[in-house]
Amino acid sequence: MKIKFTKMHGAGNDFVVLDAINQAIFLRPDQWKLIADRRFGVGADQMLVVEKAHGDGVDFRYRIYNADGGEVEQCGNGARAFVKFVTDKGLTDKRAIRVETMSGIIEPRLEEDGRITVDMGAPILTPAEVPFDSASLESRTEGQDTLWPLDVADKTNWISVVSMGNPHAVQVVTDTEAAPVLQDGPLIEHHPRFPRRVNAGFMQIVDRHHVNLRVYERGAGETLACGTGACAAVVAGIRRGLLDSPVAVQTHGGVLSIAWQGAGQPVMMTGPAVSVFEGEIDLPD
Numbered sequence: 642m643k644i645k646f647t648k649m650h651g652a653g654n655d656f657v658v659l660d661a662i663n664q665a666i667f668l669r670p671d672q673w674k675l676i677a678d679r680r681f682g683v684g685a686d687q688m689l690v691v692e693k694a695h696g697d698g699v700d701f702r703y704r705i706y707n708a709d710g711g712e713v714e715q716c717g718n719g720a721r722a723f724v725k726f727v728t729d730k731g732l733t734d735k736r737a738i739r740v741e742t743m744s745g746i747i748e749p750r751l752e753e754d755g756r757i758t759v760d761m762g763a764p765i766l767t768p769a770e771v772p773f774d775s776a777s778l779e780s781r782t783e784g785q786d787t788l789w790p791l792d793v794a795d796k797t798n799w800i801s802v803v804s805m806g807n808p809h810a811v812q813v814v815t816d817t818e819a820a821p822v823l824q825d826g827p828l829i830e831h832h833p834r835f836p837r838r839v840n841a842g843f844m845q846i847v848d849r850h851h852v853n854l855r856v857y858e859r860g861a862g863e864t865l866a867c868g869t870g871a872c873a874a875v876v877a878g879i880r881r882g883l884l885d886s887p888v889a890v891q892t893h894g895g896v897l898s899i900a901w902q903g904a905g906q907p908v909m910m911t912g913p914a915v916s917v918f919e920g921e922i923d924l925p926d
């Protein structure tokens with residue numbers, strides 16, 4: 642079957658975006674995985690699907706599939722690409738839209754300077770809701786944050802657990818470039834204490850308004866940027882008393898600006914979204 646797509650990225654986190662309003666999109670996990678394959682397919686960290694909204698007061702529905710073919714709850718960089726896509730395609734004339742996702746409603750807004758700001762909703766901080774199995778672990782408190790000891794290979798990593806609709810394990814490291822992201826990332830992603838796996842964030846504190854961040858993403862491996870990962874990292878850093886809002890998050894793919902006013906408040910993420918090319922893939926049935 643032939644499927645039209647737009648290749649996009651948000652700070653180097655790259656996407657294949659599909660319009661499921663004007664074409665029928667019902668694919669199996671193996672087909673999603675093939676689209677994401679960087680040699681046998683188009684290549685992407687995630688696939689984003691634009692659908693008609695189901696609920697009232699919502700403009701669109703947004704579904705997200707990781708490169709491993711699994712559907713997931715949220716994608717921050719993807720939300721920025723989403724609003725650029727529906728605007729460029731004339732699917733809306735609004736600059737601020739309400740988008741229904743598997744984990745709730747987010748509100749991306751196209752700014753005058755072309756960047757996009759997204760209300761990502763409030764973080765979820767209860768371990769069981771991340772979900773994270775903290776049974777029999779001795780946590781420690783830092784500021785308002787709870788840190789958990791996670792055995793990874795031959796060491797213990799002290800992590801914050803935060804959900805932005807999708808699960809994140811955030812640790813502070815002294816130097817992101819020296820951090821064992823590719824070695825520890827998959828071990829954290831598949832750690833048995835994360836029943837739905839997890840995105841593993843490695844954050845270096847530069848100063849109270851600047852961090853470096855690398856994320857080994859669930860279902861995609863290390864990406865050049867992770868929007869929800871940047872949100873989760875800043876929430877953890879503010880709760881630990883290490884950061885003050887807003888925070889510039891330097892990733893390998895670019896800078897994301899994250900603002901958060903504290904528990905129960907939404908995390909606001911601002912960053913770029915770029916359309917790279919249009920294409921059509923001939924997908925085997």
Ligand SMILES: N[C@H](CCC[C@H](N)C(=O)O)C(=O)O
Binds near residue numbers: 715716864866
């Ligand atoms: N790998 C993530 C989904 C994509 C998130 C990321 N690309 C972002 O920008 O938030 C997960 O499995 O939860």
